[in-house]
Amino acid sequence: MTTPDHQSPASRPVAPAARDRIYRSPMGLVGGVLVLALVVWLGCDALFRGHGRTPWLALAVLLLVVPLVAAFTLRPAVFAGEERLRVRNPFRMITLPWGELDSFRSGFSNEALATSGTKYQLWAIPVSLRARKRASHKQARAAAEAARGDRGGRRGGGLFGGGASLSAFGTPTPQAAPTGPIRAESDKIMDDLRDLHEKHGQAEHARGEVTVRWAYEILAPAVAGAVLLGVLLVTG
Incomplete structure (x- = not known):
């Protein structure tokens, strides 16, 4: 067989x-x-x-x-798939195919802008000015600590040089600097949505019509x- x-x-x-x-x-x-x-x-x-x-x-x-x-x-919730973005606000459900989405805007609120010029607020992703300020302070503090570590390492200050730590074998290793900018959680989510829009915005399956349904x-x-x-x- x-x-x-x-x-x-x-x-x-x-x-x-x-x-x-x-x-x-x-x-x-x-x-x-x-x-x-x-x-x-x-x-x-x-x-x-x-x-x-x-x-x-x-x-x-x-x-x-x-x-x-x-x-x-x-x-309130935001659903992001391969074909479209669905925005569930308090009184409306907006379906935005990626091809009909122009961009995202973040200010005092997070918004999605359609190619027609209509903007839709993302209630599920509120902007926290306090979180942004806290992230900015953490970023500045991390940059200052990294700069002090670099200067200490060049001067050779301390037992093994500033900014250094002991490895498992007792040898000094420099401390790692932050791998990227520190951002508020809502700004990270908006970055994810922008990446999805950039990835699927030109795809053929992401075409369609913007629909709005009242709750x-x-x-x-x-x-x-x-x-x-x-x-x-x-x-x-």
Whole structure:
């Protein structure tokens, strides 16, 4: 019995598609869970143990507040794949094929700019000015320490020369300098997205149309809660 040396194209296994990279704010997730737990606890207590109009007011507040808190803390995410970038903001889901993306911009917020000129804010990747300042201080400190090590090594100061350390065999070895710039976490993520755009932006499979879908699952209960709360306040 003989076996074929080559498989036909139809019988060859299809390589699995690469999974999207997912970027979210850990602090936003933690804060959202804590706030939601507090709101639900207080709201349910008023809903089931309150009297008169209190349960209706609690229901209206829950319908209004819970979707909004979830929208701004748990919902935001950025999904980066080989074909497109998906931006899930509090009230919208934007799908941007890499070929329709012009660039990224980082200032007081991180934004994706489409070739049409429309800009979309990346809620899941917030800018932290404090983190940028801290990274800048670390970079300056590392550069100063590396410079002191170089000067000490040239002068031969100390027992084995400044900036040196003992190896496993007791011989002095110079300390390694930082391999790259120290950056804030959000800036590192933006660098990753720029690399993906540069890699896939010209690919044929990264073409398509920019689509925007509103998050009605967030808007509908929030609007219902706002209407109910308004009616209760007016008629009270």
